Amino acid sequence: MMILKKLADDDKSRKETMTQDKNLKAKGVRWDISDLYARHDDARVAADLQEAVTKAKKFAGSYRGKISQDDLTAETLSGAIVTLEAIYTQIYKPEIYAFLAFTADTADDAIKALYARCQDLMAQVQNLLLFFELEVQKIPGAKFDRLLATGRLDTYRHYLEGIRLYTPYTLSEKEEQVINKKDLSGKNALVNLYTEYTASFTWQLEVDGEMKTLTGEEVRNLLRRPEPDLRERAKRAYDSRYGQNEIIFTNLFNAMLKDHGLEMEMRGYSSPIAPAHLRNRLAPEIVETMMEVTGAHNHLAQEYYALKARLLKMPKVRGCDLIAPVTEKQEVIPFDQGKRLILQAFENFSPAFNRWVQQMFDNKWIDAEVRKNKRGGAYCHGALPQHHPYILMSYNDDIDNVYTLAHELGHALHDFCAGRKQTLFNYHPPLVAAETASVFAEMLLTRKLLQEVKNREMRITILTGKLEDFFATIHTQNYYTRFELEAHVQGAKERLSATQLCEMWTKHRAEMYGEAVDFLPEQQWYWAAIPHFMHTRFYCYAYTFGALLVLALFNRYEEEGQSFIPRYIELLETGGSEAPESLINKMGFDIRRPEFWESGFRLMRSFLEELKALVVGKENF
Ligand SMILES: [Zn+2]
Numbered sequence: 001m002m003i004l005k006k007l008a009d010d011d012k013s014r015k016e017t018m019t020q021d022k023n024l025k026a027k028g029v030r031w032d033i034s035d036l037y038a039r040h041d042d043a044r045v046a047a048d049l050q051e052a053v054t055k056a057k058k059f060a061g062s063y064r065g066k067i068s069q070d071d072l073t074a075e076t077l078s079g080a081i082v083t084l085e086a087i088y089t090q091i092y093k094p095e096i097y098a099f100l101a102f103t104a105d106t107a108d109d110a111i112k113a114l115y116a117r118c119q120d121l122m123a124q125v126q127n128l129l130l131f132f133e134l135e136v137q138k139i140p141g142a143k144f145d146r147l148l149a150t151g152r153l154d155t156y157r158h159y160l161e162g163i164r165l166y167t168p169y170t171l172s173e174k175e176e177q178v179i180n181k182k183d184l185s186g187k188n189a190l191v192n193l194y195t196e197y198t199a200s201f202t203w204q205l206e207v208d209g210e211m212k213t214l215t216g217e218e219v220r221n222l223l224r225r226p227e228p229d230l231r232e233r234a235k236r237a238y239d240s241r242y243g244q245n246e247i248i249f250t251n252l253f254n255a256m257l258k259d260h261g262l263e264m265e266m267r268g269y270s271s272p273i274a275p276a277h278l279r280n281r282l283a284p285e286i287v288e289t290m291m292e293v294t295g296a297h298n299h300l301a302q303e304y305y306a307l308k309a310r311l312l313k314m315p316k317v318r319g320c321d322l323i324a325p326v327t328e329k330q331e332v333i334p335f336d337q338g339k340r341l342i343l344q345a346f347e348n349f350s351p352a353f354n355r356w357v358q359q360m361f362d363n364k365w366i367d368a369e370v371r372k373n374k375r376g377g378a379y380c381h382g383a384l385p386q387h388h389p390y391i392l393m394s395y396n397d398d399i400d401n402v403y404t405l406a407h408e409l410g411h412a413l414h415d416f417c418a419g420r421k422q423t424l425f426n427y428h429p430p431l432v433a434a435e436t437a438s439v440f441a442e443m444l445l446t447r448k449l450l451q452e453v454k455n456r457e458m459r460i461t462i463l464t465g466k467l468e469d470f471f472a473t474i475h476t477q478n479y480y481t482r483f484e485l486e487a488h489v490q491g492a493k494e495r496l497s498a499t500q501l502c503e504m505w506t507k508h509r510a511e512m513y514g515e516a517v518d519f520l521p522e523q524q525w526y527w528a529a530i531p532h533f534m535h536t537r538f539y540c541y542a543y544t545f546g547a548l549l550v551l552a553l554f555n556r557y558e559e560e561g562q563s564f565i566p567r568y569i570e571l572l573e574t575g576g577s578e579a580p581e582s583l584i585n586k587m588g589f590d591i592r593r594p595e596f597w598e599s600g601f602r603l604m605r606s607f608l609e610e611l612k613a614l615v616v617g618k619e620n621f
Pocket residue numbers: 407411435438
């Protein structure tokens with residue numbers, strides 16, 4: 001039987017916890033999605049799908065060949081975009097319904113069939129409408145500027161500029177076709193090989209006195225176990241698998257470096273990281289400043305891991321102990337108690353936020369119950385600005401789940417705010433700002449927990465959890481990017497041997513950890529286990545940017561107080577209608593200055609000091 005423990009040291013919450021005894025695993029917290037459609041066989045589902053296809057055909061009939069013509073007017077272009085948004089809205093609605101229903105019950109065949117049908121028709125509509133963006137790319141520069149100058153396209157300026165971003169790097173139609181075709185058996189085939197091959201890995205390990213066959217995810221989860229020996233065996237086994245396959249991974253990696261290098265050269269990019277900056281709509285010097293400031297704060301990670309060694313009662317942290325638990329007790333936090341904590345955290349920030357969050361619960365837009373056949377993980381789905389978002393997760397009654405719920409509710413708030421001001425094409429925030437509201441919500445929850453929780457062990461759990469989160473998303477991703485950049489620059493000049501790659505990896509890793517961590521020899525192979533390096537080049541710095549942005553914003557909020565809130569809401573309302581720099585500029589921040597990024601590390605430093613005060617000299621408590 002599970003023992004319920006109180007989270008807060010007051011009698012009220014103890015009573016609350018006891019009465020919820022039977023209510024574990026969010027029993028009964030199911031969503032109601034009937035405001036989309038009553039049922040999967042609702043006649044309106046088929047009607048919406050069919051109508052969207054018909055309208056897309058009509059759109060193609062009216063506009064194909066007209067957008068790139070000389071006599072195109074701003075009115076015609078703006079009218080076309082409004083119609084496009086309406087068509088996408090109509091096809092998204094049944095698709096959202098099918099997606100939600102499918103993830104809530106992955107065993108329902110009727111829903112699966114509907115979801116597949118929605119995806120087919122969605123692809124059909126996209127194909128019918130594809131010409132539009134291609135024609136927008138072809139509008140001559142001077143003409144495009146004149147159209148924008150009329151002021152009639154202001155709402156869609158950012159969207160249109162986004163389409164034309166790649167125009168200077170686009171080759172002739174014939175060349176693009178050749179690249180696309182050759183990618184099928186080239187780059188794409190290599191990525192498929194990597195994905196399928198690594199997914200086929202299993203490991204034989206003795207766990208709890210039993211020999212077990214484990215998947216990669218299961219082995220990685222062993223690193224969260226309290227037994228030091230188990231963690232070491234798990235990490236050695238996991239990373240050495242990549243080393244045993246050095247011929248495969250070294251060849252795959254070199255082929256990807258070469259492929260990227262050749263394509264960058266053909267398209268005329270100045271550096272291998274340039275397309276990522278374009279995708280994120282960030283100036284290269286901003287990213288470089290952020291990365292330099294992050295590197296200059298590696299000592300925070302080193303101080304932290306020295307402290308962690310004391311918590312683990314070890315002379316030094318090993319590479320297999322980075323996410324090891326430092327406390328033994330795991331508090332049980334039933335759903336209603338988690339909900340109360342989150343609502344109070346939002347209430348402390350802004351009563352308006354609290355109301356938006358409250359309606360997510362009141363209107364049953366959250367599915368948190370642990371059930372069979374429900375998809376794993378958690379998400380907030382807010383695909384349409386004129387419709388509220390939904391949240392799906394499996395709530396398992398611990399502090400991690402409270403954080404997950406707060407995180408997803410943060411996304412929901414972002415969706416509410418952007419939905420009030422933006423149209424479909426301007427609604428989704430840019431990648432580097434996509435996690436702003438979610439991580440900010442986690443910070444609000446952290447502050448609330450630190451106010452409320454008096455228990456030393458629990459405070460240590462909260463602080464180490466947050467700090468390790470930040471090291472993993474900020475510092476670690478920073479050295480990943482440094483490694484990736486050096487590999488691309490060097491790999492363009494020569495084929496890199498396995499030894500060179502391992503040395504490069506070890507060197508950049510040491511920049512972060514210094515002498516604070518003893519890595520196992522097998523860990524030199526970990527570069528081969530990072531899928532981002534294969535799938536999407538230079539994706540990792542977006543994590544650094546996103547997390548550091550939130551720390552800087554939160555730091556400002558704590559320094560400034562109430563006057564920060566309306567500006568923050570405005571930031572969320574902007575959605576994806578502006579590039580990251582101007583988005584953040586409007587809040588009065590200059591992300592070109594190192595001081596902006598440094599302010600985020602000040603907040604991290606304060607967490608670290610708080611943790612130190614709990615640990616140093618108090619090991620025997
Ligand atoms: Zn998220």
